[in-house]
Amino acid sequence: MNNTLTRLNEKVYFICGVGHSGSTLLGLILGSHSDCFYCGEAAKSRFLHDPNKPIKKRVCKICGFDCRVWGDLNLTDSLDLYEQVSRKTEKPIMIDSTKNLEWLEEQLTAIARTTAQPFLIFLQRDGRAVLNSRIRKYPDKDIKELIESWRTQIQLTKELFQSFEHKKIKIRYEELATQPETVTRNLCDFLEIDYQPEMLHYYQQEHHPLGGNDGTQFLVTKAQTEKIKEPIVSLSEKNSYYYQDRSLGISLDLRWMEELDPNSKRLFEEIVGQENEEMKWGF
Ligand SMILES: [Zn+2]
Known part of the structure; x- marks a missing residue:
């Protein structure tokens, strides 16, 4: 790749927080803007073409191996990832929803050497809902461990958010899901792009995400x-009842209120009730 070309990538929107907080939804909404490309969890680009990784972690979740973005992309170390993907997609704005803090720090350092402007979006969701999703995904894991790892990720993300010296904003998943147009409009103002109605019909647009939420x-x-024709993404048994019949519009997922057992709720309250206070939705 020719590094002397004028830089195409102008901005990178980082969506940080804890997994299962709605970052795939937010990424797809923003990625439906005509100037934006949603990479998914861009850290998974390290696994492209690595046969030792599970397929779902190393190919586009929508098109698989034949992806026109990631399929034949050979990344080089001499240029930051976002500029390489900007050149491939011809989009000036990149979106990355990797939650791993080390990855984020690395990418922020890489971009600091360029003219690209970083934005940080801290996507928050009631921790009880996150816990419920994680129990569904990892039924054999110890509940206490799941709660502790939620706390660690929240604390690290808060630290990153505090020390971040560029434009940053906190968004609540529950507000996005219940008032998608208002929240998306406000977010577009903050991100310095125009609001486009197609963004709320994200499911009709072309996307090529790495990693992220199957549902x-x-x-x-x-x-x-x-x-x-042959998507890579598939639903687990525990999710299919919910997504199979679900309408395409944006709606709030409150399954935790029914599914989370009283014992887990009590444990969560005891261990991290305090930390969850600002993210609490409902009672
Ligand atoms: Zn693709």
Whole structure:
């Protein structure tokens, strides 16, 4: 790749927080803007073409191996990732929802040497909802461990947010899901892009995310069965009842209120009730 070309990548929007907080939804919404490309969890680009990694972690979750963005992309160390993907997609704005703090620090350092402007979005969701999703995904893990790891990730993300010296904003998943237009409009103002109505119909747009939430991505493939013949994304048994019949519009997922057992709720309250206070949704 020729490094002397004028830089195409102008901005990078980082979505940070804890997994299962709605970052795939937010990424797909922002990635539906005509100037933006949603990379998904861009850290997974390190696994491209690595046969030792599970397929779901090393190919586009929508198109698989034949992806026109990631399929034949050979990354080089001589240029930051976002500029390489900008050149490939011809989009000036990149979105990365990797939660890993080391990755974020590395990328922020890499961009600091360039003219690209970083923005940080801290996506928050009621920790009880996050815990419920994680129990569903890791049924054999110790509940206390899951709660502790939630706390660690929240603390590290808060530290990153505090020390971040560029434009930053906190968004609540529950507000995004219940008032998508208002929240997206405000976010567009903050991100210095125009609001485009297509963003709320994210499931009708073209996307090439690495990693991320199966359920939300499944809705994209469901809306585009003509175009997307053999999607990589599939639903686990525990999720399929919910997403199979779900309408495509944006709606609030409050399954935790029904599913989270009283014992886990009490443990969560005891261990991290304090930390969850600002993220609490409902009672
Ligand atoms: Zn793709």
